[in-house]
Amino acid sequence: MIGFIERGAGVRTRALAVVYWTATGLVAAELVLGGVWDVLRLPVVLGTVTRLGYPAYFLVILGIWKLLGAAALLAPRFPRLKEWAYAGVVFADTGAIASHLWVGIGAGEVAFLVVLLVLTFVSWATRPDGRVMR
16 A cells, blocks of 8 residues: 555656646746747737837846746746746736736737746646745
């Protein structure tokens, strides 16, 4: 019976690790891609930010923070920094959702942002012990 419990715990731990790294990888990839697009002020993001009523320079600030957030989430150790990065992603995503809803920009974009927010929560909730602030 003990062997079964240990094996079951190991399977659960591996499954959580897969969930964590999948969610974290997707969040980090979006942060990197979005951060680069923001810093470069590509027409697609510039158009969206303009429709939302924000100035173009806001993209550079947001893009730099996204790139730093991705680095913080992927780097080993630094659990306090990771907490700040998760908070920043939640602030950015909820702010984007609210901004899109406020100006009436398509439901598809809002749905994408909600998926990113859910992935962020999944990543945060399934962190391994070494990445949790004690």
